[in-house]
Amino acid sequence: MKNQSALLTAGSLFLFGAAAFGAPSASSPEEAVEKGKTAYQMNCMACHMVETKLVGPSLVGIAETYPEEKRAEFLAWAKEPGKKDPRLMQMPPMGHVPEETLANIHAYILDVSVGKKEVRGNSRFQSYKEPERELPYVVRGFMPHSSPASLGIVLKENISVCWDTEACRLRYIWPGDRTILKKGHTVADLRAEPFYRETADRLWSLAGDEKPDFLGYRLKPDGSPELAYRIGEIEVREHINNGAQGGMIVRHFTLSDEVGELKLNLEQDTKAIVVSDKGELKSGTLTLTGADTKSFTLTISKP
Amino acid sequence: MKHLSIGLIAIANLAITSALEAQQPDWSDYYAFEKIALPEKVDHQIGGLTTLSDGRIAACFNSGEVQIYDPKDQSWTEFAHGLMTPLGILEEPGGSLLVMQWTELTRLSDTDSDGKADFYETVFDDFGVTGNYHEFAYGPARDSEGNLYIALNVASNNGGVFKQVRGPWSPVGLDKKHMDEDNGRSIDDEYKKEAGRMYSRVPYRGWVIKITPDGKAEPFASGFRSPDGIAIDEDDNLWVTDNQGDWKGTSPLYHVEKDGFYGHPASLTWKEGWTRNPLDVSVEELQAMRTREAALFPYGDMANSPTQPIPTIDPEKFGLPEGELLIGDMNQPNLIRYLGEEVGGVLQGAVIPFLLTPELGIGNHRFTFTPDGDLLIGKIHQKWAGDEGLVKVVWNHQPLFLVEKVHLLENGFEITFNAPLGDEVPEWTISRHTYTYHGEYGSPKVDEAEVKITAATVSDDRKSVRITLPEIKGNYLYNLTVQKAVDSESRPLMGDSIYYFVNTPASEQAAP
Known part of the structure; x- marks a missing residue:
């Protein structure tokens, strides 16, 4: 006192x-x-x-x-x-x-x-250890080769996704679960090379000069995320989850409106296999027209 | 356990000190401290705490979860997970929760009514993030019109920035290539000075931002360093605490108004029309621009890293007068009462220690009052000084003898108590000092001196004391300490050291 x-x-x-x-x-x-x-x-x-x-x-x-x-x-x-x-x-x-x-x-x-020795290994607090998580698990954190405003999407089958809320796009997919779950302000150590990494400056032909605007995400009952963002007048939803087989992820896109023609530049410096259920995928560019632009699914598999 | 002021004791005083210690009033005569058991699988550091409209408690944990505590059965249920360093939480009408995390203000909604959030909606993310470890984000505080206020830290040159940052990078200052070489981890020693001890190279680091109910945002006020505490009181005053460091001689409390500049120059980079490097601006120019503090917390004596202010509630419930702010601190085992008043149109006032006891402990970060009037305290450390856990402080409804008001006079102070003083006239000691406003880290106490009391008069009803001094100096922190003060029922005064920051002397009041 x-x-x-x-x-x-x-x-x-x-x-x-x-x-x-x-x-x-x-x-x-x-x-x-x-x-x-x-x-x-x-x-x-x-x-x-x-x-x-x-x-x-x-x-x-x-x-x-x-x-x-x-x-x-x-x-x-x-x-x-x-x-x-x-x-x-x-x-x-x-x-x-x-x-x-x-x-x-x-x-x-x-x-x-005087006469004292340092006591080692004593912590003030119970040490927090990341518990086992039910997957899929979505978590924000610092990741390499992405903006500091990124999301880790930890899927089952030992697959994780880095999704950048600043650029509103998937950056890469790597084999590994839980490495991103480590918290703090340090960059996560992925401990493995991505097997899929997009390299184009711009993913959507929609973008024009307009920067995409991140709107948030919904968690489906199984915990997988549907990310939402706006590019100009169009709202895009991208649902990311495991695919039917191991080593496969599925990205299901829904657009708020149909556009005449849509191109996605899916160039990669990795060798993953990318398949679209609609349109034509040629030399890393997916072209969609008419009603196909409203909803389509990409499946990405390990090479 | 409050500690002696540096250098202010002589050996001869030590014996008196011990004798006094023995007589010190004990906070545990009035308040009980109870630890609340926390869920196992979360980091027990608490970044946000709020009482929900149904009486349950929502807490944000450092590991990214929001969990809801039901006091009826002491159960915890997860509401959300995966958030990054959530440092504030607020309920909205309709039950959704707003959470301030590292990179955005997020609305968490349970759209399928299963008790868990399934929609993590981005409410506001239109500010820069560099990946620097010091870019904490705080809030939101909400005013009566539904406007939200958030506060953003500046970055520290103990770390660098990512190669990819969010937000436009200001070219004014050290070349980015010297700051992102190590992708956020560090800046080479040779470049640190040029980076600035604290820097704001993406918008609006070091600012308070206002977000209107229709989602429009405006940069509201600048000059902040590490504004961990942001709150709105019942009169819609916006209060922000900041942390001692460069440009903050000691930790302050600010009454924040639109377009105000609160002293840390790094944020000026994002002031409209500003083009200069903040490191090149003279102290004199900054001094002329800045708004002085509403209160100062003497470093080491009362607070090193102040935290959230919370307005006090019905005195029948928690024992403190209404209309005050209660403020926490990371390093000192006390909370702080702020008794403000308006002098010459400027809000200023006194801080008084509250619950100064080892039972309270340190790391007192986030606060909420339960419907019963108990105070919940969430603790944090973030690897600095602090603690973890959730503590409930319960008043036993024994009336306390307190200072109720401290009023600045032209030539002294009038101190009003909540009960008449006993027969013995207590002894006052007054000292004062100031701090240097400069870019160095913190300031020593400057021009510290004892102040001679010209007169001390007790009012007829014995509820106030008028202390007359030879003069009152503006921009000085006055410490008024009273010994052996008891009320007419012999109850000791709880909180016997008052620090009044004279922002503007009464003699300089604006004419009405």
């Missing part, structure tokens, strides 16, 4: 102001440690425990890195930290903490660490 700045006195201010540059601001080592403990509790304790590595390294670990003779290095690091352990978050700079207070904190770190 206890905001003891209530105890602020002119005397303490004077004492505070009299500190030497870079040295603990105290008249005795004990006082430096005591002041350092207080400052540690205010500025550091939320992330640094005495013996356990949590958000940041333990005080015991810091004391090993910065013994008494490395106080200057400790101060420099605290004011402009880098990143020593790639698994930990980077510390915010402590420039707002006066240097003599940082020196007090250093004194406290050295004092409290």
Whole structure:
């Protein structure tokens, strides 16, 4: 409770102001440690425990890195930290903490660490592990070779799809399930090369200059998604699911209106087998006309 | 367990401190803290929390699920899954839920009435995303006309950007090739400074966006860094908290108005007609543009990374006066009461610690009041300081002795309590300091000094104290601390340290 700045006195201010540059601001080592403990509790304790590595390294670990003779290095690091352990978050700079207070904190770190060893493998929290998911499973996340606004569609039969909500198109299909389910702000490691990857700048002949607009997706009762997007006046729905046989996916397209002629550029730098139930698919371009443009199905299979 | 202010104690005071500690009032005399069991297969970090119209609770988990909690049988049911870092949730008339996730504001609807969302509708995604790890997105808050407000973080130069980004890339600033080399993971040290510590190279990072009920969006206000807390109060005031860092000397609370600029220059890239590199703009120019804070949370003393503000409810239910904001923090084991007032047309006010007890713990991120008036707290850490889990805070209906109002006078403060003071006149100590507005990360307390009290007068009804000071300085944070304050029934004052940020002194009030 206890905001003891209530105890602020002119005397303490004077004492505070009299500190030497870079040295603990105290008249005795004990006082430096005591002041350092207080400052540690205010500025550091939320992330640094005495013996356990949590958000940041333990005080015991810091004391090993910065013994008494490395106080200057400790101060420099605290004011402009880098990143020593790639698994930990980077510390915010402590420039707002006066240097003599940082020196007090250093004194406290050295004092409290004497005779202690770092405890490893202890976590503050129950560690979250991605559970088994019922497939198909749709999940947003960062994926390679796509915009950061992408969806992973994890199908059965060890097939996953990367679908980019920015470009409103399927980017690639790769053999692998669950690798995209790993959460966080890191890019998923696919652990396998895509067996289908579209390469054309523009998929639809509809597009003109207009950027497609993503509208969202519906989950069918089995969990597979029907994605919706608008290109100009036309709303497109694309339902993605497993095909009849293993290693096969089905993309069923529905357009809000019939158009005279429609072309889909399905060029790929992979060797998947693409089949359309309507129109003509030649040299990677699917051409549809009349009523066929309203609804059609592509089946993509592993080579 | 609140900690001593740096450098403000002398050894001689330590004995007094211990004696005082022993007498400190205990929040557990008034409030009980109860952990609510969470479903097993989700990450127990909570990004969004709201009470539904039927009394159930909806929570967003960091692993991407929305689950519904039924207090009747303590059950959890999955409503939606697969969302990316959902950090806010709101129910709409008709039962659909709006969720702010990393890349869009999404409406989750259960169109076949099976209890699970089957339509994940994109409500708003017309903003940039680079793949940088720091581009959190918050909200929505809704005003009485149904307008929604969301808030977007700026990116950090501790990470880079993807080769493919969403949204137009501003050419003003470091060449993109130096920022996307590692596809989002990092920027080479030699280019970091030129990238800017925090940057906004796609629209509208560092902005609050308003979305009207018919779906039109407008960039509403700029200058934000990491605005985790966004809320609308009953008078339709929009409140946003931000996090200490570059251009934020200490963490602020802003009263946000249209076209306001709230201090972080990176966002200016997306201001209409703006063409310059924000890194080249002088502090003086930015200072003249910015709107000052409605409150400041002294870093380390009260809040390091403030979170959601929530308006208080019926005092009969939770014990706090109505018309306040309650605000959380990631690092400190306390919540914060904000007692605002309008001075010279500017909303400003005092912050006072609430529930300052280890029982509360840290990582207090999202809040909702249940129909019974209990406060639910969702916790988060995102690998920084914080915690996880869901905590219910229940008031035992024992009346608390509280500060009810802090009013800025021309030459001091008037503090009003919710009950008459006891016979003993409590002792006040006042200090003040300011912070430097600059691009460095945070600011030390600047020009810190004790303020001599000229007079302290208790009103006839003993419910208020008028404290007179030699002068009141604008842009200073005043700390008013009282010792041994009890009411006429000997109940201790709960929350004995007040921080009033003098945005505009009463002497500078605009003429009516």
